[in-house]
Amino acid sequence: MEIIPSSRFRGTVKYIRALVFISLILAILFTVCIAAVIALAKFEGAPPLAVPQTTVFYADDGTKIGESDNGQKRYWVSLHDMAPSVIEATVAVEDKKFFEHHGFDMKRIIAAIIADVKAMRKVQGASTITQQYARNLFLTLDKTWMRKLQEALYTIRLEVNYSKQDILEGYLNTIYYGHGAYGIEAAANYYFGKSAKQLTLSEASMLAGIPKGPSYYSPFIDEKRAKARQKTVLLSMVESGYISKKEAEQAYEAPLVYSRDHEVAKKQIAPYFQDVVKQVLRTKLGLNERTIEMGGLRVYTSLDPKMQTIAEQQIRQTIGPASAIQVALVAMDPRTGEVKALVGGRDYHQSQYNRAVQAERQPGSTFKPFLYYAAIEQGFTPSTEMRSELTTFTFDDGSTYTPHNYNNYYANDTITLAQAIALSDNVFAVKTHLFIGEEQLVQTAKKLGITSKLKKVPSLALGTSPVKVVEMVNAYSILANNGKKVEPVFIKKIVNHRGETIYEATQSDEQVLDPDAAFVTTELMTGMFDPKLNDYTTVTGQTIINDITRPYAGKSGTTETDSWMIGYAPQLVAGVWTGYDRAEKITKMAEKQYAKKIWVQFMEKSLQNEPVKTFKPTKGVVGVYINPDNGKLATRACPVKRLTYYIFGTEPTEYCTDHLQKKKKNKPPKAKPNNWFEKFFEWF
Incomplete structure (x- = not known):
């Protein structure tokens, strides 16, 4: 036996001691680094789990009327709202050790490295669900070492600050399933027309296989490849102990019925209304464009789908396709201000210009109820009399003004205020305006929510200052509810992606008009439908009286370029404007009647199943x-x-x-x- 010299032994011990020492130092440094990374992860706190999600708009009855998705469908649902088979299939095929590791599966990493080295190319992935979530949630797709380092740091932050359930929920809500569908809820809806909670084992296993290559494994692209991938998912579930082999076979053989509704272009519901809703989100609620488009909001609007359909139908039936005349309609609940229907033009695809909320047009005689309310406050009554005759008014500066009645018809005698509003006598209106003072009408209009600029001129009584349709309908709503302030409400409630209510509309109790004077004004406005007030001409609602089956108050208005009809029952106010975009003259008699015809048919059909109510005296x-x-x-x-x-x-x-x-x-x-x-x- 060879005896090791003491000098050589001492040298060997020295090397071993150095190796142990260096290893200990490295271990300490590694531990310190790990601790530092964990501490950093804790210090930086929990990263947000929210991702861009589709904002969904709902009608008043809870039905979906639209989405804001930019071609990407994203919805957030909790794990409780996913079928268990979805969760099990995803974990089985993507990351079997998900509930055991702390963000990195070292065995998979080593196995993947060996496999890649043998093949001399990347053939096997080793990313865990947490790593994939970090990559999808926070990072760009550029393949650099810096991005890899960031991915690792985000992975640690996720694991340190969130539970496995939180991470899995986030992953399933962000992973891409192809065809613009992000997240399991969007995928379930897109492929099978159902929610994630309703998915069967067969459907869940099909969807779980798609994220590996959405453009490769989508059943809509190649169903044979998709079925092969589904089989792999089911076998993984068997290996993980989630299902039996028999269950896997049954799921594989089960026929899959795909949804093809998305392949048919769906008609937009109330597109002008939805544009206004988005504008309110931007201006009134201060949300930026990204939040509106991809914030995962649930926006509950005031729209009544039935009334919206009636409005669109009546417009199509009344105005022929050959006519170039345009239209706007707004309907509101006078008690709450909720906008129930809105049409901003005849064809949204041809013109997105919203004439209901953007266009300012001369309201004509529809402005007179504001004048007569002001006059009643100043002591006028329905019995107040003035002469109706061609009159030229001369003012202190030497200027003159001569208003004309429709067709130059005059009573050439005294008429009452009740007759004047029913017959739409312009001379009576201007006399009233000048008698009570031009400032009174301007102030009253402002009380009623008119924000458009009004000129203090004699002709203001005849509606010569342009206003918006939505303003006029809102003002009539205040008259209809006996003077309580309301503003147009398009959004009733907004819920964020976590289910938290972040906005809810409130109702004002402010009394802006005298309730008695407002009621008397309403009763005066019923006169346009009452032939008892016929005099030198017929009441302005004569042409639609036979279509009316319940009490209404209203006023029509006509200028050379604009035709209006605004009126209400106790439950509903609606206003209709028709005219040409370039302010061309309306010369055809039939076109001058469009507004009235659309209005009366809309009101009658919208209230068809509602009780007949009268205006209750104050x-x-x-x-x-x-x-x-x-x-x-x-x-x-x-x-x-x-x-x-x-x-x-x-x-x-x-x-x-x-x-x-x-x-x-x-x-x-x-x-x-x-x-x-x-x-x-x-x-x-």
Whole structure:
């Protein structure tokens, strides 16, 4: 036996000691580095798990009316809202040791390196679910060492700060399944037309195989390859103990019924309305474009799909395809301000210009209710009389103004305020405007929410200052609810991707008008549908009276270039404008009637299944029967009597004597009694 010299032994021990020492130092350094990385991960805190997700818009009844996805479908659902087979299939095929490792599977990494070296190319991946989630969530796809280092750091941050359930939920909500579908909910909806919770084992195993190569394993691209991949997923589930071999075979053989609805171009629902909703999200709620488009919001709107459909149908049926005339319609609930229907033009694909909220047009006589409300506040009553005749007004600066009635018809006599609004007498309106002061109409319009610029001129009484349709409908809503402030509500509630309500519409109780004067104004506006107020011309609603089955208040308006009809029942207000975009004159009589026809059909069909309601008088008003021709209390002798409301204390006290006098005048003289009996009876 060879004896090792002491000098050589000492040298060997020295090398061993150095190796141990160096190894210990390296181990300490490695431990310190790991601890430092973990500490850094803790210090930087939990990275956000949210990713770009599709924002979904819902109608008032909860049905989906649209999405904002830029071609990418993304939805976030919790693990509880996923079928268990989805979770099991994904873990089995993507990362069997997911619940055991801490972000990195060292055995898979070593095995992948060996396999790649043998093949002299990359043939096997080793990324865990956490690594894939980090890559998809935070990083770009450039293949650099820096990106690899960032991926590792993000992976550690995820593992240190979140539970395995959180990471798995995030992964399943962000992984790409092809065809623009990100996340299992979007994939389930796209491929099978159902939610992730409803997926069967067969469907779940098919979807779990797609992320490895969405453009390669999609059943819509190559179903044979997709089925082969599904088999691999099912075998992995068997190996992991999630299912039996028999269950795997049954799932593989089960026929898959794919959804093909996405292949048919779906008609947009209320596109003009949705544009307004997005504008409100930007301006009123201060959300940026990215949050709106890909923030995963659930936006619950006020839209009534039934009313929206009725509005669009009536517009198509009333205006023929050959006409170039345009249209806008807004319908609101006067109690809440919720916008129930909105049409901004005849064809959204041809023009996205929203005439309901963007265009400013002359409202014509639809502005008169604001004037007469102001006049009632100043002491006018429905019985106030003025002469209707061609009149030229001369002002202090020497200027003159001559308003004209429609077709130059005038009473050439006195008419009442109730008749003036029903017949739309322009001379009466201008006289009222100048009498109460031009400032009064401007102030009243502002109280009613009109924000468009108004000129303090005599013609303002006739609606010569341009306004928006949505403004006018909102103003009429305030009259309809007896003076309570409302503003157009397009969004009722917004929920973020976590299910948290981040916005909810509130209702104001502010009283901006005198309720009694507002009610009297409403009652005056019912006159356009009442032939009892016919005089030198017929009431302006004469052409649609036969289509009406319930009480309405309203006002029409016509200028050379604009035609309006705005009116309401207690439950619903609607306004319709028609005209040409370039302000061409409306010359055809049929086109001048479009607004009224669309309005009445929309109202009648929208309220078809609603109870018939009358306008409920306020506490400070009183209703009396008058002779509509002179505004005095009606007697039995009056051939026409109309129930009319007044602010208490302003109702007429004088009885009509016109017909009594006529009756006496036409009555034959009595014959003198011829005998004592007749004389006695007469005396008695």
